[in-house]
Amino acid sequence: MHRLRRLRAPTPHAASSFSYHLHTVPTHPPTLTSPCLSDPNFRSQVSSLITIQQWSKLEPLIQPANPTQFLQQLFEFNFPSDIILAFLQWSQHAFKVTHSLEDYIKLFILLANDKRYPKIRSLLHKLLKQANIVSNSAFFSTLLNFSDNSCANSIIVDMLIMTYANNGMYNNALEAFKRAGDYGFKLSVYSCNLMLGSLVKEGRVASLEFVYKMMIRRRIEFNLITFNIVINGLCKAGRLNRAGDVVEDMKVHGVMPNVVTYNTLIDGYCKRGGPGKMYKADTLLKEMVERRVCPNEITYNTLIDGFCKDDNLVAGVRVFKEMKQQGLRPGVITYNSLINGFCDDGKVDEALGLRDEMVDFGLEPNIVTYNAIMNGFSKKRMLKETRELFDDIVEKGVAVNVLTFNTLIDAYCKAGKMEEAMAIRDMMSERMVFPNVSTYNCLIGGYYLNGNKEMANKLLDEMGEKIIKADVVTYNIRIDAMCKNAETRKAVRLLDEMSEKGLTPSHVTYNALMAGYCREGNPNAALTVRRRMEKEGKSPNVVTYNVLIKGLCEKGKLEEANRFLNEMLEKGLIPNRITYDIIKEEMMEKGFVPSIDGHLYNDSKISKLEKY
């Protein structure tokens, strides 16, 4: 039915002129340059040799034609697609020839007509690997030249985009997506979803939104998964309002949010929701229940982790109980989130209790559990216990990973035992675990902490040699060290270096600089940093306010500090222990009683503000 457009059956004249090849292998072929497959016997001989992969017997039969010409003949004589595929692959390997894009496309068309889709995918993979600069327009126009089966053509283009996405060739995938519409190819929801998913993984939100909008405009088929992927991408980028718009879009399209949609949104709020984020996350849980979308283990795990990371263990445990009441069994991830929360809060004993509880319930702690507990010990400066747990799990045969080593190295760094820390770094490779940027960050931070700037610089050079790229944390460590060395102005210059390297300064970066200026007795300069931070789209967090309030207090500017305290509360930011210490030590002990909402500060204000 659907044949290759330009491939015609050979003319009788052409067939007769090659008739000498009806015989077996000619030892001394005449001057003709091509063998002939017009003889049915010869064709079946070739077919069976290719089918059983008797390449050594086939090779002399191809002479004196070259493999490219032989391939053309296979097309002309309408050999089945799998025979042509086998020949193409073998001949590329055996003769080191690269067949043309046209040949590939002719084969794709044959394979598509035979519905041999996985074969097309693996062949596309090879094509893109060997010649990764296949232009999409060449591909598309060649395809249209050889086939008018728009359905098969669209499937081939669809698979091209999938192959690009699977091989990390995101720009090619995007370009193909854009051009596919111009050429009239209809893309499937599968390839679009795959591409959207890869854009999410790459953190390319602008492209994600572009594809999403184009899909709406071009009326490409949408499904629930499409919406969920887009919502996830927007949530991961902190664009929660935009994610909410997409939820509205899906309702317009008659698609109802499911448990994955809600879990994605809840996770978005937990991780990037700003002030009041946990309230919003909890509201979403209530909303899903009202709309008869049943929360699952992931919903609760996400919320528990969110509360724990928000320093609200009480709420984390409340959700944990609620989960059990709903008849859901907490899993390893549930326990890990809680254990990590307790360890972060310095409550290692409770964390160990939870570990015992999970074992009692038949759950096996994994490397994540152990890393969290090791970190709990390390935070409490319990180096001995950190090391013992490490030795213990190694002995148990648990596969330790780079995070385990980094945690152990960090424990030694915090204890000032830099030689041991370096020795551990050197033994990592014995376990086939290799230092990464975080390993270096721990060590560099350790050397700065121990006043050894030379070694810190040496490690920074070593990173360069090993092509381990500095990340935001590396810069934060350097900036913090400079600020503590009264070199804040010099540290500010590193902001430009960061942007040159495509790194976005974080809250920690700006807060370190503000703290530096405050220590140097220059809160005005700190406020300049705050403006720069806000210009970059980062609103101050609790640490920012703590730094500024403390800096102003130290300069005797208590009224101004009080204004910042109120501003922080108005923004819904919850004061932490350090805020209260500042209020006590820097304000009240100096005879200044801060006023909140116009009322004088007292302890009941604390409990009201303390926790959501």
Place this chain on the structure above:
DNA sequence: TTAGGGTTAG
């Protein structure tokens, strides 16, 4: 083909 846990910096 979509959603959840562990390290380093304030």
